[in-house]
Amino acid sequence: xxxxxxxxxxxxxxxxxxxENRKLLLVDLLDTDGKATGTDLIAVDxxxxxxxETVLVLDEGNGxxxxxxxxxxxxxxxxxxxxxxxMIGE
Amino acid sequence: xxxxRVTGTVVATTIYEGLEGARLLIVQPLDRTLKPxxxxxxxxxxxxxxxxxxxxxxxxxxxxxxxLPPPPGPVDHAIVGIVDAVEEWSR
Numbered sequence: 001x002x003x004x005x006x007x008x009x010x011x012x013x014x015x016x017x018x019x020e021n022r023k024l025l026l027v028d029l030l031d032t033d034g035k036a037t038g039t040d041l042i043a044v045d046x047x048x049x050x051x052x053e054t055v056l057v058l059d060e061g062n063g064x065x066x067x068x069x070x071x072x073x074x075x076x077x078x079x080x081x082x083x084x085x086x087m088i089g090e
Numbered sequence: 091x092x093x094x095r096v097t098g099t100v101v102a103t104t105i106y107e108g109l110e111g112a113r114l115l116i117v118q119p120l121d122r123t124l125k126p127x128x129x130x131x132x133x134x135x136x137x138x139x140x141x142x143x144x145x146x147x148x149x150x151x152x153x154x155x156x157x158l159p160p161p162p163g164p165v166d167h168a169i170v171g172i173v174d175a176v177e178e179w180s181r
Contacts, residue, residue, distance in 0.1 A: 007122055008178035010093075012147060014137050015171030016157060024147070026093075026122045026176065040122045042091040042147050051179035061153040074136055074149050074157035074170050077091050 002057045003030045003083065006049050010042055018044075018073035025049060025079055027057055032088055043077035044068065056081035091170065092127075093120040094148040096140050100132050108163035115140055115169065117148055122178065133167035134158055140169045147171035 004027035012019060023045040029037045034054070041059065046067055049055045057079055058064055064078045065071055098116035102109075113135035121127045124145075133148055136157025140146050146169045149157065157168035 006179070008176060010147060010171070010173055011175040011177065012171035012173050014139050015147070016136055019147075019171055024171075026178065028122070038121075040092070042093065061151065064153075072156055072160070074153045074155075074168055075091070076149055076151065076153045 001080070002059055003032070003086070004028055004055050004057045005030055005036070006051055006053050006055055006079075007040065016074055018068060018070045018075050027055060027079065029057070030054070032086065034086070041077050043079045044075060045079045047079060047082055049079050049082050054083040054086070055079045056083055091147050091149045093122060093124070093173065093176070094118060094133070094146050095120055096142050096144045096146055097130060098142055106164055108161060109134070109165070112158055112163070112165070113138060113140075115142070117146065117167065117169065119148065122176065124176070131167045133169050134165045136168045136170050137172060140172055145173040145176070147173055
């Protein structure tokens with residue numbers, strides 16, 4: 001999984017069924033120092049993450065489909081947690 | 091998944107079975123500030139409504155083939171949504 005910061009939302013009316021009535025988040029990916037890596041992705045929110053929160057992003061299709069209980073959905077990235085604190089090293 | 095802008099269409103008469111009838115579009119991947127990132131890709135249109143100029147959400151890798159009707163075809167990028175708005179939160 002990856003660490004990211006919620007940077008915004010995506011509004012999409014015409015979309016695949018799995019995205020209907022779900023929140024799509026724009027997530028900046030972070031390194032372990034909490035700095036932005038310069039890449040971002042769109043992820044489906046299943047935990048109610050809010051603006052600016054540090055989140056745990058699953059970027060893998062099989063797990064994503066399992067989380068969304070949608071076995072045939074074209075989805076790969078899901079926000080699966082809100083990170084309270086990161087401790088590196090001692 | 092990532093953002094992209096549809097920049098063109100691809101017409102291929104001779105194509106692998108399973109891809110007949112699929113709309114193929116050229117998509118330039120974008121970062122969240124809508125700046126181009128990397129090289130354009132050919133993506134199958136999973137919503138069957140995307141057109142040049144549209145801002146779209148694109149899914150890559152194996153998941154792309156799931157955006158088309160089954161069985162899964164040889165596709166590595168697919169459009170899974172037409173983006174109406176990107177709402178960025180200020181920090």
